[in-house]
Amino acid sequence: MTTIKPDKNSSQNKKAQVQEMFDNISDTYDKTNKHISLGMDSRWKCCLVRHAVSAKPEKILDLATGTADVPVRMAKAGLNNITGLDLSVGMLKNGQERLKEEGLENKISLLQGDSENLPFAANEFDVVTVSYGLRNYENLSKGLKETYRVLKPGGTFIILETSVPQKYLFRKGYSLFTSRFMPLIGRLHSGDKASYNYLSESAAKFPCGEDLKIILEKVGFKNVMIDPQFFGAATIYKCLKLG
Numbered sequence: 001m002t003t004i005k006p007d008k009n010s011s012q013n014k015k016a017q018v019q020e021m022f023d024n025i026s027d028t029y030d031k032t033n034k035h036i037s038l039g040m041d042s043r044w045k046c047c048l049v050r051h052a053v054s055a056k057p058e059k060i061l062d063l064a065t066g067t068a069d070v071p072v073r074m075a076k077a078g079l080n081n082i083t084g085l086d087l088s089v090g091m092l093k094n095g096q097e098r099l100k101e102e103g104l105e106n107k108i109s110l111l112q113g114d115s116e117n118l119p120f121a122a123n124e125f126d127v128v129t130v131s132y133g134l135r136n137y138e139n140l141s142k143g144l145k146e147t148y149r150v151l152k153p154g155g156t157f158i159i160l161e162t163s164v165p166q167k168y169l170f171r172k173g174y175s176l177f178t179s180r181f182m183p184l185i186g187r188l189h190s191g192d193k194a195s196y197n198y199l200s201e202s203a204a205k206f207p208c209g210e211d212l213k214i215i216l217e218k219v220g221f222k223n224v225m226i227d228p229q230f231f232g233a234a235t236i237y238k239c240l241k242l243g
């Protein structure tokens with residue numbers, strides 16, 4: 001799998017670049033994301049949250065949590081004991097302000113950390129979620145192995161990630177949209193075209209559908225379910241850690 005870095009010419013590793021990039025766009029990220037997905041992001045996250053609720057979890061971890069959008073939605077859906085973890089201090093700062101505004105500080109705690117080296121004991125969480133995070137990892141396999149380790153046996157891992165539509169016409173439209181429209185909207189909102197070029201390119205090249213399923217199964221996840229959203233522009237994956 002090719003590693004896509006925000007700045008291919010920089011000698012900095014991907015993790016440091018990703019952290020810096022999200023720190024830089026953290027104040028405008030939520031608004032830009034809403035526009036880039038044409039408002040569909042909210043629907044996809046609701047679907048992810050429904051899967052989480054149906055697992056009846058007591059302890060939840062949201063990886064690459066950003067501004068805590070997924071934890072907030074889970075708490076509003078009645079879930080408790082949620083930890084959100086992210087590399088970017090800027091994204092977490094915006095998330096913490098949101099928790100305060102929404103009065104959810106007693107249900108959600110935010111933590112700075114690395115999904116590829118989690119500060120938790122094995123078998124701690126009933127559900128782990130990650131939305132639009134995986135393609136930003138430096139080492140996907142390491143991140144997935146860490147997720148597997150911290151999930152309880154019987155626990156559920158739920159992923160929301162961008163994907164590439166399989167049908168030719170949708171794929172063409174999607175490619176035009178991500179290569180032209182995404183960087184433009186990103187630049188208008190954040191003044192940062194390069195970051196949105198990276199996000200667009202990484203979305204186009206990240207393994208999706210059956211390819212990601214194979215990667216998940218290699219790590220040990222079972223019963224991998226693939227649920228494409230909006231003709232495959234995004235996909236929700238749900239899988240289990242069995243015994």
Ligand SMILES: C[S@@+](CC[C@H](N)C(=O)[O-])C[C@H]1O[C@@H](n2cnc3c(N)ncnc32)[C@H](O)[C@@H]1O
Nearest residue numbers: 022064065066086087088091114115131132136
């Ligand atoms: C596109 S944002 C998604 C934020 C949020 N999950 C959402 O759906 O709005 C990706 C996030 O992944 C975080 N991230 C990337 N690599 C990470 C890693 N190794 N560990 C923790 N967070 C990471 C970034 O800092 C960024 O906040």
